Amino acid sequence: MRDCNAKAELAKMFAKAAEQILNHAEMLSQLDSVGGDGDHGATMTRAMEKLKSAFDLPNTGTAGAILKEAGWSVMNVDGGASSALLGTFIAGMGDSEIGEELDCKRLADSFKAGLHAVLGRTKANCGDKTMIDALFPAIDAFNAAASSGKTIAKSMREAATAAEAGAESTKDMVARYGRARSLGERTRGHMDPGAASIALLFLGFSEAFATESEEISTAGTDRSSAMKLP
Numbered sequence: 031m032r033d034c035n036a037k038a039e040l041a042k043m044f045a046k047a048a049e050q051i052l053n054h055a056e057m058l059s060q061l062d063s064v065g066g067d068g069d070h071g072a073t074m075t076r077a078m079e080k081l082k083s084a085f086d087l088p089n090t091g092t093a094g095a096i097l098k099e100a101g102w103s104v105m106n107v108d109g110g111a112s113s114a115l116l117g118t119f120i121a122g123m124g125d126s127e128i129g130e131e132l133d134c135k136r137l138a139d140s141f142k143a144g145l146h147a148v149l150g151r152t153k154a155n156c157g158d159k160t161m162i163d164a165l166f167p168a169i170d171a172f173n174a175a176a177s178s179g180k181t182i183a184k185s186m187r188e189a190a191t192a193a194e195a196g197a198e199s200t201k202d203m204v205a206r207y208g209r210a211r212s213l214g215e216r217t218r219g220h221m222d223p224g225a226a227s228i229a230l231l232f233l234g235f236s237e238a239f240a241t242e243s244e245e246i247s248t249a250g251t252d253r254s255s256a257m258k259l260p
Contacts, residue, residue, distance in 0.1 A: 036093040036132040041085040047234030048078035061223040066209050070223040073109030097124030122147025138176040141169045159203035161224030168193035168232045183239040190236040197229040
């Protein structure tokens, strides 16, 4: 990779992620209508607009500084836990030294720093029917792939697959956090909107690297459409 490429690659990652989430905002609101107030799609739309603006602005700072600024802008979106935790993840990614060139190990370390920041802000664990059910397996898969020497494109594809599987798994869970927890068993059978957002986020990340050394499989499109409500 060329020098000073990290900021450009991160901007492309988040631009593709924002595109996926904006294209599925209505689906996210429908998912949220089961146990929430049906505004998750609107919240994520505002968050993605803030995120894109943060990366579009001329910035001479480091990649880490830009991630922190972008994360704080998302945290400032009025949308409850979803925007706060997503912003925490993005800002937390900036806690790791990325440098001028983006490689698989540095990106894995950045993802782990973001997850660590989120886990420091919420008590939710895998199995609680939250975004953690997609975020944790995505980062675990990326780290495993990176540790085995795979490229960013392959590692991100595996992370996206793991995030999708994590989001799908929430259909069989009962919500333990947020407004939905009061509904108990009635939340079973429905995908958690926060987990769905994370799956879309990582699908976008994967698409950002698809034109480099590997083509994203046609399953990428299938993943996007498979998350639509029945």
